[in-house]
Amino acid sequence: MKLETNLKQTQIQTQKLSLKQQFSLKVLEMNDTQVLDAIVAELEINPVLEANENIYAMQEHAYGDRTPFDLALNYVVQEESLSETLLKQLHTDSHQVNEALADFIIESLDSNGYLRLSMEELMEITHASFEELEETINVIQTFEPYGVCARSLQECILIQLSYLHHPALKTAITITDRYLEELAQNKLPWLASCLNISLEEVNAAAALIRSCNPKPGSSYAHPSAYVAADAKITVIDR
Incomplete structure (x- = not known):
C-alpha cells in the first residue's frame, strides 16, 4: 500500500x-x-x-x-477656579466699585493670579480712567488669596506682608520694597550692613518674605486644553 x-x-x-x-x-x-x-x-x-x-x-x-x-x-470632582473665588468676594464686598470693570480685571488675571495687562492697555480696552482702574485694582488686591491682582512679584509679596503681624515685618517690607533683588542673590550680610541691623534680624525678615506665596493663584483650578473624549453619552428624557 x-x-x-x-x-x-x-x-x-x-x-x-x-x-x-x-x-x-x-x-x-x-x-x-x-x-x-x-x-x-x-x-x-x-x-x-x-x-x-x-x-x-x-x-x-x-x-x-x-x-x-x-x-x-465622588466620581466627578468640581474645583473652584480663581476667578470664581474672586467674583464671589466681589459681589459681597462693601466697596463701591464698577463691577463690570472689576469683573474684566479678574478675568484678565493669569493662572498665577497676576495682572499682566499694563494700565495703558487696560485704559484702552475698558475706556476707564487711570484713577478708576487703580481704585478697582486696589479693591481686588484685598481679596483672598492675598497677593492676587499684583503686577509684579514685589507687589505680590508686599500685599501679603501687609496682612501679617510679625516682629520682623517692618524690615521685611523694607527689604521687599528696596532690596528684593539683593535678597534673591542671598546678600544677607550686605543687607545687614546696609540697613544697620544684625544678621539675625535680616534672616528673620528673609524667612518672613519667603513664607509668602509668589504664585497665589496657582492652587486653583484652571481651564485645561480640550481633549477629545473617547465617547460622549447623552441622556434623553422620555
Missing part, C-alpha cells in the same frame, strides 16, 4: 469580532442598572470621559436606597 501526501487548499468563511463589536454585544446583554454601573465605573478610570448630573440621577433612581448616592458624586 502506497501512502501519498497531498496538499489541498480550501476556503472557510469565519467571522472575527472586533473589540468594539465584542463590547457592543456585551452591552446588549446588560440590563439598565448594569449599563449605568458600567458607565460610572468607566468614568472613574477614564479621565477624558465627561458626564453630567443626569447619569448619577439615573443611577440613584435605579438603586433607590440600596446605594449611597453621595459616593457616586
